[in-house]
Amino acid sequence: MSETILEIKNLQVEYHTEHGDVQAVRGINYQVKKGETVALVGESGCGKSASVKTIMGEKEANQVIKAGEINFTYQSKGQERTIDLLKISPKEMQSQIKGKEIAMVFQDPMTSLDPTMKIAKQIAEAIKASNPQMNKEQINKRVIELIETVGIQNAKVVMEQYPHQLSGGMRQRIVIAIALSGNPSLLICDEPTTGLDVTIQAKILDLIKSIQKSRKLSVIFITHNLGVVANIATNVNVMYAGKIVETGTSEDIFFDPRHPYTWGLLESVPDVNENVKKLPxxxxxxxxxxxxxxxxxxxxxxxxxxxxxxxxxxxxxxxxDHHYAATWLLDKRAPKVEVPAILQKRIAKMKKEAEVNGE
Structure with missing residues (x-):
């Protein structure tokens, strides 16, 4: 199969509002290769979610896709097929792609789960949607397998509970289980750890990383916090005002950031080992x-x-060859500007930790 499973070309998305047309995504380009995790990082309102919703065919009434292509490559009946997701019908998206080839994990699990339905039934419905040939016994077995896959030990107890009876971390694990029910080749995670405490957040990140490796999944991970993707992303796209302003491997972005906006995002990540009274x-x-x-x-x-x-x-x-940044500071004629001192210290520390850990 082709190494690149998703290619976005010059995507432009706007929203019509009473205050004017919001240019939410202003021409972005990136690729997702088989088995890698690509992070989209940036402040709220920079276009991260707006860009990935188009991949899932999530179109709002006031949304207009002005230009672009979203080429997705997948296996269909034993043959490789590439389609532009912007050109297929909603019916084809629902029957062939959504939940089966591409699945999404949202920020708040309570908005994804039905509060009136037991966990087993919710997972079972997702399984039936992508595997209509399965009988009741097979579905029940698959429900237990999926619950255990996301790291929940007492599967038979949890499957009989309602969402409100589970913790935030457990609910998010169930949402991930539902997303995996159709064996997708691409998983989109939209701020999946926001609202969870740091300990649970780390466990959810480890879970996504483990599933990604074991299933050779491709993952798009959306977050406003660069620190969250430090150990999970293969490549990072830093977004600002609807555009990608810096792109590179995880090592490029964390060890050799070049855009002042990336500097600011990295500086604002809290570090428990630093004696800093006020974060930049x-x-x-x-x-x-x-x-x-x-x-x-x-x-x-x-x-x-x-x-x-x-x-x-x-x-x-x-x-x-794999690191680019949209800043005039990289022009040969520009004055030399050093990376902020606090960030230089952090980079040196991260490099040292990576060497110790053998990364």
């Missing part, structure tokens, strides 16, 4: 996306901004 923050807010953006959208918040940032949008400058 990125001043200001994302721009109004109903208005035309001139130059670099991040310029008004960027303390390293050059005059050209307010006039012309920077291209993606190449750092290496």
């Amino acid at each position: 923050t990125i001043a200001g807010t994302i721009p109004d996306l109903t208005q035309p953006i001139v130059g670099d959208a991040f310029a008004p918040r960027n303390k390293y901004a050059l005059k050209v940032d307010f006039k012309e949008q920077p291209p993606m400058f190449k750092v290496n």
